[in-house]
Amino acid sequence: MEFAQLERMSLMITMDDIVREGHETLRQRTENVTLPPSDEDQYTLKEMLQFIKNSQDEELAEQYDLRPGVGLAAPQIGLSKRMMAVHFTDANGREYSNGYYNPRIVSHSVEQAYLPGGEGCLSVDRDVPGIVPRHARITVKATTLDGEDVKIRLKGYAACVFQHEIDHLNGVMFYDHINQDDPMTPPEGAVSVD
Numbered sequence: 001m002e003f004a005q006l007e008r009m010s011l012m013i014t015m016d017d018i019v020r021e022g023h024e025t026l027r028q029r030t031e032n033v034t035l036p037p038s039d040e041d042q043y044t045l046k047e048m049l050q051f052i053k054n055s056q057d058e059e060l061a062e063q064y065d066l067r068p069g070v071g072l073a074a075p076q077i078g079l080s081k082r083m084m085a086v087h088f089t090d091a092n093g094r095e096y097s098n099g100y101y102n103p104r105i106v107s108h109s110v111e112q113a114y115l116p117g118g119e120g121c122l123s124v125d126r127d128v129p130g131i132v133p134r135h136a137r138i139t140v141k142a143t144t145l146d147g148e149d150v151k152i153r154l155k156g157y158a159a160c161v162f163q164h165e166i167d168h169l170n171g172v173m174f175y176d177h178i179n180q181d182d183p184m185t186p187p188e189g190a191v192s193v194d
């Protein structure tokens with residue numbers, strides 16, 4: 001591998017690598033990743049997962065000025081590819097920490113859910129108040145960082161996080177879902193996620 005590629009490969013992701021609103025990749029549909037993934041795609045997805053972990057480490061977040069996050073999608077680092085990473089523990093103490101290629105929602109509940117405090121985004125440097133209606137339960141098929149084809153059933157906070165990330169892969173931002181006429185009123189029958 002030539003030096004330039006090695007040099008690019010050795011850099012950790014910081015906030016400087018995260019594109020903000022107005023950058024075209026945030027509004028593009030991404031292309032599927034060809035599997036098995038190239039060394040470069042594998043390295044990138046590993047770095048995306050590492051960024052999320054680093055962002056939740058107080059010392060590293062302080063040292064590198066990272067905004068704590070629980071998920072990251074490739075368009076947020078200017079890469080129009082169907083890749084995302086998550087690292088968080090849900091209210092039941094279940095841990096989610098992995099990178100995914102070509103995640104897709106294969107089924108979902110009619111029932112809706114929402115995070116009571118609304119949502120934010122590392123690519124959005126402003127508060128956008130409002131309820132973001134999500135599917136309360138989803139089933140996701142994807143290939144993990146380790147190359148395993150998985151089918152995951154998600155509900156609650158985890159379902160919201162995965163939907164937020166998969167939205168990015170389709171050029172959708174969280175505020176696209178907010179009801180402009182009545183942003184703070186949850187849709188009929190929607191449940192709040194604790």
Ligand SMILES: O=CN(O)C[C@@H](CC1CCCC1)C(=O)N1NCCC[C@H]1C(=O)Nc1ccccn1
Nearest residue numbers: 068069070071072073119120121122123161164
């Ligand atoms: O596309 C991905 N993103 O834009 C990062 C987002 C993803 C979440 C937003 C709502 C559901 C998924 C993200 O993580 N945030 N949004 C902006 C600031 C806060 C931050 C967050 O929620 N941090 C956090 C850290 C530790 C524990 C709990 N929360």
Ligand code: NI
Nearest residue numbers: 120121122123
């Ligand atoms: Ni986001």
